[in-house]
Amino acid sequence: MTPDAPDSLPVLESLGWDESCAREFHADFAGRGCTPGRVSVRYKGQYEILTEDGPVEARIKGVLRYRAEDWAELPVVGDWVALTRKDHDRFWRIHGVLARRTELKRKVKGVRIGAQVLAANVTIVVIVMGLNEDYNIRRLERYLTLVYESGARPLVVLNKADLLDAEMLEDSVTEVRDIAGDSEIVVASALRGIGVDTVKSAIGPRDTVVFVGSSGAGKSTIVNAILGEERMETGDVRESDGRGRHTTTRREMIPLSGGGIVIDSPGIREIQLMDAEEGIEETFADIGELAAQCRFGDCTHTVEPDCAIRTAIEEDELSIERFESWKKLSEESRGFGLRMSQWSDRDRRVFKEFRSKKKKRS
Secondary structure (H helix, E strand, O other): OOOOOOOOOOHHHHOOOOHHHHHHHHHHOHHHOOEEEEEEEEOOOOEEEEEOOEEEEEEEOHHHHHHOOOHHHOOOOOOEEEEEOOOOOOOEEEEEEOOOOOEEEEEOOOOOOOEEEEEEOOOEEEEEEEOOOOOOHHHHHHHHHHHHHHOOEEEEEEEOHHHOOHHHHHHHHHHHHHHHOOOEEEEOEHHHOEOHHHHHHOOOOOOEEEEEOOOOOOHHHHHHHHHOOOOOOOOOEOOOOOOEOOOOOOOEEEEOOOOOEEEEOOOOOOOOOOOOHHHHHHHOHHHHHHHOOOOOOOOOOOOOOOOHHHHHHHOOOOOHHHHHHHHHHHHHHHHHHHHHHHHHHHHHHHHHHHHHHHHHHO
């Protein structure tokens, strides 16, 4: 069934299609008889794509897989792709992926080196953090860095506000505001419907919004409230640590009847950064401003005289915890760049083996 589109927008435009997409598609694919579509769901080995005429099932054309240098170049939820289908074939074939405007990505889990793209062409990332055991300012700094590096803008939702008294709630909001800068902050209680309308009103007719956060933070509950139906499964939260099981097991793009798109995603337990220099600069702009005031341009902020950062810490204008977080994320980002050379030796070989197996099957 074709997704509902606002009366003022054609179907593709309601999915985020614009003149830039049209120009690129016409230049690269229109002459090959391709149809444009946007990846809604990715399964193992196949995709669901939303098109002008409704959802279709698709697989990657062998040449696209063979030309890819790593997994991050293969289609993900939110990508615009070019499709064709032979008569009577069940599956359409994905010939190519249009250039991504934004990429929400992290380092792949574990010791491997490489990128995992969580979603593409996202305009807003809603970071949901529960005001229970899930509350963690240092983790929020990681999320903000991830979002700023992606090119999208963050919206921070402090969920489960009903668990705190007025004073504790005010303290938490103040703490978050101090590190979130100009990012919009919404205080919510998804179960009671508080703050949901504010989140929904932030989604414009051409926006693609992805919800991220730990399992049990309330992402799916908020998405259901925005959709007006129990579309996403929700689960109980453990009292011991405020975490829940992964009720969302895949990323899925869901068009809203009034325009805009939401993407729910599984809870993220591990947020390892890639090369995220710009994201760190944006998230820790206050520390960057202080560093610019240090006497030496290469100040290590340890023993040098006239260090503005150490002075700010001593005068309680900057917390040592935030400074240590900045150092940790900066070192992690630099370390990823240094380890990328290892990726070409090991992971590229693994990926090439994956490509070869797929090519033989197709």
